[in-house]
Amino acid sequence: MKIVIAGGFGVGKTTAVGAISEIQPLRTEALMTSAGAEIDRTGHVPAKTTTTVALDFGCITIDDDVKLYLFGTPGQDRFGFMWHDIVHGALGALVIVDTRRMDDCYPAVDYFEKAGMPFVVGVNLFDGVLAHDLEDIRWALAVNEEVPVVTLDARDRISVRDALLAVLHHTFRRVRTQRTSTVT
Amino acid sequence: MPEQDPDVTLLRPYLLTSGRAQPVDHTLEIETQVVTSDRGAASRQSLTFERRDIVELCRTTMSVAEIAARLGLHIGVARVLVADLAALGHVIVCRPAAALNQDLGMIERVIRGLEAIR
Numbered sequence: 001m002k003i004v005i006a007g008g009f010g011v012g013k014t015t016a017v018g019a020i021s022e023i024q025p026l027r028t029e030a031l032m033t034s035a036g037a038e039i040d041r042t043g044h045v046p047a048k049t050t051t052t053v054a055l056d057f058g059c060i061t062i063d064d065d066v067k068l069y070l071f072g073t074p075g076q077d078r079f080g081f082m083w084h085d086i087v088h089g090a091l092g093a094l095v096i097v098d099t100r101r102m103d104d105c106y107p108a109v110d111y112f113e114k115a116g117m118p119f120v121v122g123v124n125l126f127d128g129v130l131a132h133d134l135e136d137i138r139w140a141l142a143v144n145e146e147v148p149v150v151t152l153d154a155r156d157r158i159s160v161r162d163a164l165l166a167v168l169h170h171t172f173r174r175v176r177t178q179r180t181s182t183v184t
Numbered sequence: 185m186p187e188q189d190p191d192v193t194l195l196r197p198y199l200l201t202s203g204r205a206q207p208v209d210h211t212l213e214i215e216t217q218v219v220t221s222d223r224g225a226a227s228r229q230s231l232t233f234e235r236r237d238i239v240e241l242c243r244t245t246m247s248v249a250e251i252a253a254r255l256g257l258h259i260g261v262a263r264v265l266v267a268d269l270a271a272l273g274h275v276i277v278c279r280p281a282a283a284l285n286q287d288l289g290m291i292e293r294v295i296r297g298l299e300a301i302r
Binding site: 001026027030060061063068086090158165169171 | 260
């Protein structure tokens, strides 16, 4: 099983994975090719772009038969549309936000909303300080009312654990609601 | 480990997998668990390079992503190689019957496992 850890560059994804993973976070690379949907900064549409992106990931043993992998999305979130293989089949996602650079998380939030993947926003407390009210952050991110917005310290195991639990509880409620709404 | 030369690095994933971009088994997720079969363990000597490395590595059950990371392979290449080895019966791929990420029992199980972390 897996949970995706998303968010902009440097928000603390690898730190969060490292704080809770039983194994030292591993890195693998994916070759990603875009068919030219991306317009680069010079205004050109490349015919085809092949990029290597790094995936940092960790693992937690849940029980004898189940392991939970935490996959961090590549730092270059503008390649979000290439995430399918990372995200497909995930239990949910944690989008980590740095309030100093909130824009950086928009691609991730957009992606999960469009994909219908349950996600939680985790505001990383750098220096343990929450500079804004959580409701202000929710408004600034323009996320749906039902999306949980929590705080976390990406360096702290229990804090990361609690954020992951928030993801799972949210997913559970979503799946259960979908189940009951399809029963006639 | 991948060479430093960028041209070779770009070529290499395709040489390894004979130019096939799609693995035999399309349902191989990056977190799919892989373990070497008895046949695979016995056939080790007849395999070469990355295939042998994978069969050796998967004596301990691990995910496709871990295989890629530990052998320095691109994840797409690892998926193709693992799918090939599974088709040949050298490794066993653990595939759930249905989408477990939508299974309430599984979600609860993972919750319990995380709650146990202190």
